[in-house]
Ligand SMILES: Nc1ncnc2c1ncn2[C@@H]1O[C@H](COP(=O)(O)OP(=O)(O)O)[C@@H](O)[C@H]1O
């Protein structure tokens with residue numbers, strides 16, 4: 001066996017142990033009671049009308065969120081990806097912020113706008129009573145989750161529009177205006193990518209439980225979490241998690257069978273992409289987008305800032321959660337480093353098709369990414385909560401395993417797209433020069449891919465840092481992270497403290513990102 | 528002596544034959560051109576020889592030694608002692624000219640002193656002495672050609688494979704580089720296997736010519752330089 005195959009197999013095994021085995025263990029535990037095959041947990045679920053109404057709530061929330069993000073995200077993606085709208089990069093950055101922070105932080109910030117003591121109540125107390133009751137419930141959940149997942153549709157739309165061959169658009173431009181070209185050629189060609197984005201939003205909002213829990217809208221994942229954390233009923237929690245896992249797999253199976261081929265057939269376009277000139281509409285569109293951005297993103301963030309604006313709040317925040325903050329940064333950095341290593345290996349495997357199972361590995365990472373974090377958390381606990389494995393169960397290792405399980409898709413996919421931009425001949429030239437595989441990777445591929453890998457690290461860092469679901473379920477006593485600490489303080493902590501903690505968390509996310517932006521700008525000026 | 532030999536070689540992509548039953552022997556120090564329209568399988572033939580892909584049927588021999596046979600590769604590319612100039616040159620953009628040359632020497636475990644000597648010699652042969660510390664992105668098209676050539680030759684390969692290396696150059700530069708290749712061939716001696724779709728170029732470079740069509744050899748014979 002060559003070094004290359006050995007490394008790739010090790011990566012596959014790590015991924016399977018972190019992600020696949022826990023799910024299988026969890027499934028087993030849900031059908032075995034006292035050593036016997038037993039479906040009583042499922043019988044309880046199926047016969048309980050409460051469970052059915054929870055599932056109904058979940059599906060309604062996920063569907064409305066998907067509808068909202070797609071209807072807004074698609075045109076927004078087209079405008080920001082293909083038109084000559086001013087400040088496109090700034091807009092992309094601003095609209096992406098809600099995705100980068102834990103969704104419940106966005107819920108808290110909307111609470112500071114629309115809630116009983118929010119910004120609105122200062123001038124219109126009676127109106128605030130209405131908006132507050134509106135926020136706590138389905139509309140509020142849809143608002144928060146839509147602003148969280150809007151960037152998913154927006155970014156994937158921008159990405160997939162770039163893969164459309166400009167010659168095809170040019171041919172259509174000869175006989176049609178831009179609206180006709182987009183409707184007839186561009187969007188249909190990128191259709192499967194946009195559909196994939198919608199599916200992803202559907203699954204991510206289906207699995208989210210921090211927001212519905214905070215806004216008191218009862219959904220299925222909250223049930224699994226409660227079974228687990230309030231009653232310590234593993235079997236019941238597992239049985240409540242399995243339907244979610246099944247829905248996730250089913251949806252992705254549909255995607256794989258009907259869409260994957262089409263998505264993969266799109267090749268990166270040759271030649272420069274065509275740009276839509278907005279002409280006289282430019283100012284009107286710019287104003288509309290700005291206004292939308294201010295209301296959706298900047299307003300709630302400002303409310304959070306206003307709410308937190310006292311030195312006492314920040315002092316108390318550091319005093320009460322400084323240790324969680326440090327752990328958050330440490331775990332996120334470690335998680336990101338592990339994820340980049342593993343994702344590089346799986347991404348290389350998928351890109352080079354070195355093993356027969358490369359498609360399955362890709363599918364597994366995507367399934368795990370879309371899997372509700374409650375499911376993964378319960379799975380990890382089912383697997384590692386044994387006397388012989390306390391070295392994992394009782395240490396931060398279980399949190400890192402959770403990160404690996406859920407987020408490998410990110411680093412893996414980024415690696416694949418980075419590698420696909422490096423000509424094969426680069427690697428072949430090294431190979432024919434006599435370099436072994438490790439040398440090729442270390443001296444040729446990794447340096448050429450370094451920007452992509454740095455990007456992957458940052459994305460993984462942000463997702464580990466914002467992770468609430470997995471960490472909340474698996475963290476060992478005294479080892480919580482900042483998002484978890486905030487979440488548990490939220491029940492009865494003073495609002496200014498909560499707001500200050502949220503601001504600190506947002507800064508931890510945005511600082512490295514801004515740093516990167518500055519470095520990129522400097523480099524660009526240099527060359 | 529035959530330095531390279533193909534024996535009834537077949538290569539399939541998605542069950543479609545791309546190389547069909549090719550047999551070909553190449554002599555030491557000869558200058559062979561492979562000519563044929565785009566898509567006829569020229570690149571595939573070179574990649575088979577280099578060992579990046581494996582023939583489903585047939586044998587490939589280098590230096591009378593079997594390197595690939597009926598679907599199995601018996602020798603890794605790095606053990607085949609070949610040099611290759613890629614169609615897109617594939618110069619490593621993050622390394623200087625010098626590092627590009629040194630990479631293979633290091634990988635082959637050659638000692639620092641002789642590495643140094645061979646790099647200097649190669650820079651001289653390719654007239655790139657002043658550019659050791661420059662990165663490929665800053666070089667002109669012709670200079671990049673020379674670096675790619677140098678990188679392949681610095682390892683003293685038994686055979687040098689070139690895949691339409693000059694197709695992106697203008698006519699004047701093309702003629703100049705062609706002359707340089709021939710000069711290098713006279714000075715240091717190696718087997719040259721040169722792929723092109725341009726008949727005039729084939730006549731300039733080759734002594735013997737293989738004409739390919741649809742994955743098969745249509746004809747083999749000496750080239751006839753015009754004039
Ligand atoms: N990796 C591949 N997968 C599928 N088909 C390929 C692949 N590489 C080459 N081909 C096909 O093999 C044929 C020969 O290609 P190639 O050797 O690149 O031709 P040439 O170099 O003569 O232009 C073409 O029809 C091409 O489409």
Ligand SMILES: [Mg+2]
Nearest residue numbers: 569570571614
């Ligand atoms: Mg070719």
